[in-house]
Amino acid sequence: MMYDPKRGSSRQERVRGMAGLVNQLQVSRFLQVYDNAAARRGIELSIGFDFREYVAITSATPTKGRTYPNFRPERSPIRSGEGYWIIGLDKNKEVALTDAARLYDLSRSNLAEHLESLSAFYDDPSVHAHSQDRCVCNAPSATRITGKVAYHGDLWVRKDCRGQGLAKIVAGVAHGLSFAMWTPDFLCSLVGGFSLEKGLVAQYEMAHQEPGGSILQLVEENIVDDDWLIWLTGEELRRQVEDHDETKLLRTVSGSRIERSPG
Numbered sequence: 001m002m003y004d005p006k007r008g009s010s011r012q013e014r015v016r017g018m019a020g021l022v023n024q025l026q027v028s029r030f031l032q033v034y035d036n037a038a039a040r041r042g043i044e045l046s047i048g049f050d051f052r053e054y055v056a057i058t059s060a061t062p063t064k065g066r067t068y069p070n071f072r073p074e075r076s077p078i079r080s081g082e083g084y085w086i087i088g089l090d091k092n093k094e095v096a097l098t099d100a101a102r103l104y105d106l107s108r109s110n111l112a113e114h115l116e117s118l119s120a121f122y123d124d125p126s127v128h129a130h131s132q133d134r135c136v137c138n139a140p141s142a143t144r145i146t147g148k149v150a151y152h153g154d155l156w157v158r159k160d161c162r163g164q165g166l167a168k169i170v171a172g173v174a175h176g177l178s179f180a181m182w183t184p185d186f187l188c189s190l191v192g193g194f195s196l197e198k199g200l201v202a203q204y205e206m207a208h209q210e211p212g213g214s215i216l217q218l219v220e221e222n223i224v225d226d227d228w229l230i231w232l233t234g235e236e237l238r239r240q241v242e243d244h245d246e247t248k249l250l251r252t253v254s255g256s257r258i259e260r261s262p263g
Helices: 011-019 024-040 051-059 111-116 140-144 166-182 193-197 234-242 246-254
Strands: 044-048 083-089 095-106 134-136 147-157 186-192 208-218 223-233
Touching: 024 044, 024 166, 024 234, 044 166, 051 083, 051 095, 083 166, 095 111, 095 166, 111 134, 111 140, 111 208, 140 208, 140 223, 147 166, 166 186, 166 234, 186 193, 186 234, 193 223, 223 234
Parallel strands: 147 186
Antiparallel strands: 044 083, 083 095, 095 147, 134 208, 186 223, 208 223
16 A cells, blocks of 8 residues: 555554544443433433533532632633533422533643642632642652543532432543543542542542542632542543443443432
8 A cells, every 4th residue: 555644554554543532422322321320310411611600500509519719710710622510400400419520731740740739729829829728649649640631520419319329420421521522641539538438439430549639728718628539541431431331331320329428
């Protein structure tokens, strides 16, 4: 075969290139399983990209804590295509769950540096951070989390809706969306210790976890956290979404039950 610099040198190279593409059909099937599972529980999921709208919704939602500055555009703007949010409405059209995700470009940094500099929380820490704000990241693997990093946070399920597997469902939807939109090098979250003690983290389908992910104080936000870091590699995320066994996934999601979390 003649070499064409515009098309590649051979069919083999083109096949290798196609292997790196997202299998949209598999992603669609993966998402449909979780969307159907939510519908069976009386929850209608919707996705949005305007974080001003998201903050307006979450601020008006009773019993939900304030959304962290990571997802508030007046503190940390999110460019188009680099973030999304998920809302679940019950049969009365009231908010039953929330979740949000954004993409961090850490090609010249790593997650530990991003957290400790407070850049994960504020677009410009020198302007927005209080003089006593601080974050310490002791999780050893955080320094190796680099490149395109999908950060998931603000997961909340209304108290009367807990114990139905909704956290697992919305986490599954978020994993599928992040993979389809970004094919990140890593996907990660920060979670409180109680989430591990109660077995809630198992619902998030994260393969790895370490303590000391974020020992955080944000004075004006009234935030004092000591969170674990949980994460997936990009390849683990790809296998989770594209190589899923639909029958097994249906059975797992349909039978999903978790302990009720405090609060």
